[in-house]
Amino acid sequence: MKTKSREQRERMLGYFFILPAVIYMLVFIGYPIVYNWIISFQDVTATTLASSARDFVGFDNYKAVFADSTFQKALLHTFIYTVGCLVIQFSLGFLFAMFFAKKFTVSKPIRGFIVISWMLPVTVTALVFKFMFAEGNGIINTILMNLHIIKEPIGWLLNGSTAMWGLIIANSWVGIPFNMLLLTTGLNNIPADVYEAASIDGASGLQKFRKITLPLLKPTIMSVLILGFVLTFKVFDLVYVMTGGGPVDATEVLSTYSYKLSFQLFHFGEGSAVANVLFVCLFIVALIYLKTISKDEVI
Template sequence: MLSRQNKITGYVLVLPALFYMLFFVGYPIIDNIRLSLLDVNVMNVSHGEQPFVGLGNYKELFEEGVLVTSIVNTLIYTVACIVLQFIIGLAFALLFSKTFRFAQRLRGLVMISWLLPATITAMMYKFMFSGDGVVNDSITHLHLGSHIDWLVTPVPAMITLIIANTWIGIPFNMILLTTGLTTIPKDIYESASIDGANALQKFWRLTLPLLKPAIYSLLVLGFIYTFKVFELVLIATHGGPVNATQMMSTYAYKLSFELFKFSQGAAAANVMFVILFIVGILYLWMVRREEVSSS
């Protein structure tokens, strides 16, 4: 049992972090909820009456349809990126867990895409996939097809964003999965080899089940990081063409800082927060269930 003095010391040490979270996280969330229940625009943001409209902003956004489109776009984009990042990241993790020449140097090169600022990556891919960019030039010279308007056609524009974000996220997946692989005892694989298990059986029966905690964390963190994408979309496509790549974050930005509908922008941001909050709760539930089943 902890003594009273130790408990007081613990509370005192936690207080700075608590104050930080309340001021920099709690207050903005609460104020954003308050803002979404009012009618605040460019005419009355600094002075004048700000009428209470309740859930009117949410109702209007869902009736207009762009918010629903942005939710669907964000989910498609997020799921596609997570699947591709995980598969390629796991392949790299398995590769670089082996000992061979230049392994560390190659792993360092893979990390470059994660270290670059998102704005630089967005500009790079925007130039690469432009009408006269290197991608179309390569397609033409290799006779793989005709010219594609990547950034001004709905489906190719979304594919471009998915490719760009996948390139960014592969190192993150690789590092976390590599860390998980290092925690797996080598004796297990040796025992499986003695029992006659081949490489594929070891992967499905040993590697994946033992990587489950790392995979859970990776998928949730990847979902949150990818779901709130902003700079990449804003610079590369600006949500176009015709809202085909409009994400929830860019739509909330557009409402607040381009159309100056501050309350509706806050409402769109709150919908995004609720989705991410549900994902976080599901993650905690899965971790709790895993702990109970293993104990």
């Protein structure tokens, strides 16, 4: 009896310690999310923004948004962008990680050097790539022209079809070191004696990769992919600076469209609805992740 009350007291004390963090999360993270859900069900425009009694309109905002062709494009673009970025940055990041896991003399300095692109503010990256992709005097066109790969300069960010590639390339430049860094850590955590044992048993390099590296790296790969998905899916600054969602709406993604609806066209209700679609997509991904890691508890 006595021990139990002590246990309870300790538990109470534990709750007390996490209280500040919980309050912080409720106020600064919980409240905006809840508020955003509320206004997405209200008729919030320029004229009703300040009034406290706004009409609840049920799913009208969501209906309007889903019927809107720009939104449909934005949703599609967001997925194209995310998948494109993930494929490029994960595969190249993996190659780099394998390469730098071999501990040769200058591997650490070079690895540090590559990570610089990840540490730059995204706005800076976006501006640099905007200049590099410029039609008239951008370095990318200049190089391609001088190598005689293209005859006419390409307006990379001026055509709907190439603008998305411009964004994917710019983001991959940032994403590759991020993937590399996490995967290198994962690789270093695989004990060397497993490989030794395999070598003694006569396993080939490819076999070692498939039977040892991949399975043991699976939790890391999952985290990298999920984190990569979340970070890429909610892109805003890169698109906003490089193309502003244009030309026309060729690179409009959910976050930029939500911003446009709210702060340029003053359709706050619809803007919130778009933001919530973004939220739901990410939430589903997070749930899938939780499901997979609770299945195999390796790390």
